[in-house]
Amino acid sequence: LTDPVRHAARLLFAQYGDDGAIIAVMRAAEAAAAGDLELADHWESVGQAVEDIEGGQADA
Amino acid sequence: MLKFVKALSFATLSTVCMTDIAMAAPGRTDFEILMNGRPVGRHVVTVTEAAGVTTARIAIDMSGRVGPIGFTYYHRCEEQWRGSQLISLNCTDRENRSTKTVSGSLVGTNFVINGSGFRGNAPTNILPTSWWRSSTLRQARALNTRDGRLSSLSATRVGTETLTIGGAPVQATHYRIRGPATTDLWYDATGRWVGNAFRIAGQSFVYRKLTPLAGAPRDS
Numbered sequence: 001l002t003d004p005v006r007h008a009a010r011l012l013f014a015q016y017g018d019d020g021a022i023i024a025v026m027r028a029a030e031a032a033a034a035g036d037l038e039l040a041d042h043w044e045s046v047g048q049a050v051e052d053i054e055g056g057q058a059d060a
Numbered sequence: 061m062l063k064f065v066k067a068l069s070f071a072t073l074s075t076v077c078m079t080d081i082a083m084a085a086p087g088r089t090d091f092e093i094l095m096n097g098r099p100v101g102r103h104v105v106t107v108t109e110a111a112g113v114t115t116a117r118i119a120i121d122m123s124g125r126v127g128p129i130g131f132t133y134y135h136r137c138e139e140q141w142r143g144s145q146l147i148s149l150n151c152t153d154r155e156n157r158s159t160k161t162v163s164g165s166l167v168g169t170n171f172v173i174n175g176s177g178f179r180g181n182a183p184t185n186i187l188p189t190s191w192w193r194s195s196t197l198r199q200a201r202a203l204n205t206r207d208g209r210l211s212s213l214s215a216t217r218v219g220t221e222t223l224t225i226g227g228a229p230v231q232a233t234h235y236r237i238r239g240p241a242t243t244d245l246w247y248d249a250t251g252r253w254v255g256n257a258f259r260i261a262g263q264s265f266v267y268r269k270l271t272p273l274a275g276a277p278r279d280s
Contacts, residue, residue, distance in 0.1 A: 021261075022126045026100075028260040030133040030155060032241055033093060033103055033120050035189025036206045040241040040260065047261045 009049030021050040084114060085278035089253060091267040093122060100124050103267060105192045107277035114141040118190050132156060137205050139188060144195060149188055153206045162208035175208015182210055191256060193279040194247040197235050214238050223255055225269050230254060251279040
C-alpha cells in the first residue's frame with residue numbers, strides 16, 4: 001500500500017471506525033461516476049486498508 | 061474484498077440533473093445509480109443545440125447515510141462542442157466540504173485547462189470523461205472533469221448484448237474501460253449511452269435508465 005492510501009485509511013478509521021470502509025467505497029463510487037477512475041482506485045484501496053486496520057485491531 | 065455488515069440508509073434523492081451536448085443529437089437521459097440494487101444517486105445528461113454549438117449539461121448527485129454519517133456528492137459540468145470538438149468546459153465538483161473545479165477552452169492550437177488538479181495545455185482533440193459520447197472511448201487520454209487532470213484511457217469492446225430499458229429489449233455494444241478501476245459502458249446502435257456499471261470493493265453500482273430511450277442524446 002502506498003503512503004497516501006495508508007494515511008487516508010488511518011484518518012478514516014480514526015474518525016469513523018469501521019464505517020470508514022464504506023465511506024471510502026462511496027468516495028470511490030462518486031469518482032467512478034464522474035469518470036475519475038484513478039481516484040476511484042485510490043479510494044477502493046483506502047477502503048481495503050481500513051478493513052485491514054479493523055482486522056488487525058480485532059486480532060490484537 | 062470489503063465486507064459490509066452495516067445497513068446503509070440512503071436519503072431520498074431530490075435531484076435535478078441536466079446535460080447539454082454540442083454536435084450530437086439533442087436530448088436528455090436520466091439514470092438512477094443503484095448500489096447493490098438500492099438507489100444512491102442520479103446522473104443526468106441534457107444536450108441542447110443552438111447556432112451550431114452543442115451544449116451538454118451533466119449533473120451527478122449522490123447522497124445517503126452510513127450510520128450517523130451523512131455524505132453528499134454534487135457534480136455539475138457544462139460542455140460546449142462544435143461538431144465533434146470540445147470548445148469549452150466548466151465543471152464544479154463538491155464532495156461534502158471539498159470543492160474542485162475545472163474550466164477549459166479552445167485557444168488557438170491548444171485546449172487550455174485551468175483545474176484544481178492541473179493547469180496547462182492539452183491537445184485540441186481532447187475529450188472529457190463524461191461518458192455520454194461513445195467517441196470518448198476511442199481516445200487514449202481524456203480530460204478529467206473533476207479537476208482537470210489528463211488521464212490515460214483504455215477501452216475495449218466486449219461485445220453486443222441485449223439490455224432491457226423501459227421494459228423493452230435494446231441491443232447495445234458493451235465496452236470496458238480498464239484503468240486503475242474498471243467501468244463498463246453500453247451504447248445502442250445509434251450512439252446513445254444506455255448503461256453504466258462498476259464494482260468497488262465487491263459492491264455493485266449499476267445505472268438504471270429512467271427516461272425513454274427515444275429522447276436520449278445521441279453521439280452521431
